[in-house]
Amino acid sequence: MSFPGKESQPVHVLERVGFQVRAGEFVCIVGPSGCGKSTLLNVLGGFLKETKGDVRVEGARVTGPDPGRIFVFQENGVFPWLTVEQNVGFGLWRKSARERAERVRHYVEMVGLAGFERSYPRELSGGMRQRVEIARALAADARMLFMDEPFGALDFLTRLKMRADLVRIWQAEKKTILFVTHDIEEAVQLADRVLVMTKRPATIQAEVAIDLPRPRDLDSPGYLAARDRIFELMGMDAHGSFVAAT
């Protein structure tokens, strides 16, 4: 797909991107920065219109945003004028007050924010705000979560904790997760399958299945092999040196 660029020269961002995701699968998309990973996710989410081609999710053409596919944004889309519980219940206005309260309580607890129901986002840390956003998506009963570098703005330790919690929540909820990141380690820690994208115009270069039990041991040979394989696919080794022959 392309976008109108400067001087009406269209910029080709994505080309011939085709992949399949099974229901309940956790798929990470990695690629060099600026390659179009976020663009791809936005097209799938219905926030951007493709110029050529056809985007189908669950057999139907994507024509716009859909409550069945909730986005979790890197820049945090939690509404600052609402409390934690009002945010988590945001997508539930069609439900009865009782069911709404029930779901809000359940998901606030699941993401570990019990006791903060009446707090405002400005009173929370960055990691806690991302937890609110994840709870909001889960409470709305989306079938798929589209996560665009959701932990990118968090510090290292918070990021590790958030990954572990996300895996726990995903195992409990059986949602399909499409997770975009530039962090190869993050992808290998989280995903069933990692899609590796090339530079622009981006296409999917390879698929790496991560067939390792969870919680994952970050020192196990299987983990390291998968990580190094992806580094290699992206033209680098794990120590940051460029590999000549790829």
Next chain:
Amino acid sequence: MTAIATSRPVGRTTLALALPLLTAAVLIAGWHAAVVASGSDLFPKPYEVVNGIVELAERGLLVKYVVASLFRVTWGFSLAVLVGVPLGLVLGWFRPAYLALNPLIQVLRPISPIAWIPVAILWFGIEDTAPIFLIFLASVFPITVSAMAAVQNMQQVYLRAAKNFGLTGLPLFARVILPAALPQILTGIRIALGVAWLVVVAAEMIAVQSGLGYLINDARNAGKRYDLVVAGMVLIGLVGLVLDLLVRRLERFDSVRWGYGQR
């Protein structure tokens, strides 16, 4: 360590009270000295202004004039909020409405409300309607423009999240666009109230027979009572201060506090 830690906030509040009082004392002393030195028998000394305020209170004019001015501001300003906020939201959201009306607004906005006084008298006579119209005109533009800019500069992520949850039309406006714009709208409202209070005084000098603006003009015309002129000025300043403090309190509500930077 503990002594310093506990005494510091106390020291600060004392300072925050003492310094403005000191400034006021120096200014009032300087004022008194300047009037004495100049030998003017028209310009009042500070205590004569205080006596003037007391005299106004005794004649029942103090409350009457302050209420008259506040009455006009309340009407003109409330109308401006009722028109300006929805108009600004619509202009900020619908591009064609913005293209059609924004040039007109930008031409009308720099015309001083004072310039409208003759027109207001022609249209509304010397009733309360004329100053109310002028106050409305003066405050509707800052409110409209701030609401418009608030919607245009809104963080896109809120809009995208809202659309993701299937919000469209009026619920989208009520649940996301308005609350996202509210902090900036409130700032516009605060500016507008300040302008409204400036304009009521000017309007009352010409169009009506009551209010603090009328008091100033009347005191000068009827016997050069400059003590009452300055008394009127002091009252205008004090009421303006109270109005601003009241609007500032609105900015502390949880639904808008996020919009004013980190604490």
